[in-house]
Amino acid sequence: MRSAIVVGATGLVGSALVKLLCESEEYIAVTAITRRKLDYEHPKLIVKICSFDQLEEAHIEFADELFCCLGTTIKKAGTREEFEKVDVEYPLRIASLAKKRGIAHAIVISAMSANETSLFYYNRVKGKLEKELIELQLPKLSIVRPSLLVGERSEFRFGEKMGEALLSVLNPLLIGPLKKYRSIQSNQVALAMLAIALYGKKSPVTIYASHELARIHMPEPQEEQPVTREQLFNWDKFKEEDIPPIDEEIVFDQSKLQNIKRLQDRKEE
Known part of the structure; x- marks a missing residue:
């Protein structure tokens, strides 16, 4: 049986992930x-509240696994320094521990567009996080790397709501190379993270793009097939033709028995 740690459990993905983990038999x-x-309670769940x-x-x-779902916005953080503290410093410290x-x-x-050389500040910060995580070995x-996350947030974010509305219209039109820009449900990202933990690739470092996350599902449970009487009791192995033949060269040496009998007769005389 496995155990997991989730950091960022109050967020859109983190809260969904906690529920999936608690409901998982694994x-x-x-x-x-x-x-x-947390608003959620479960017998398996232990909540540690700390700064x-x-x-x-x-x-x-x-x-067995550490799931880090931390993330914020510059608007909520207030400054770039506070934003980088939440999106880079905290995840790196947690991963190191x-x-x-x-x-x-x-x-x-x-x-989705994490790149430390990007022209966009947000993407550069995420790229820095990835680079330093990899360097931790x-x-x-x-x-x-999810695209725009869709789901019921505990707080209202105007920009993201506008993005959700726009991409809900554009998603069907984003095909081929543009498929990676489709928005993705937060519940699907959480499900993909659980599947990655249980069945993911074995390489030391793996990056999952948003369109890959959208395709990941838990394997369907295999139904156990009933065992027939013939399979349980394989009488074929008892067939006469399966019994190995006796080596005809191996015979009972009666002369030794006769010698033993003569010795016994002499003793009796």
């Missing part, structure tokens, strides 16, 4: 590290 324990209380500025190794216990704890797999949310790192 996981026996789920720890959410968050700055505020990420004060996060230490003691807060990160051993687990996870490595010290021996967590084998870190799965981190980035952004974690045992296994999976980076997911």
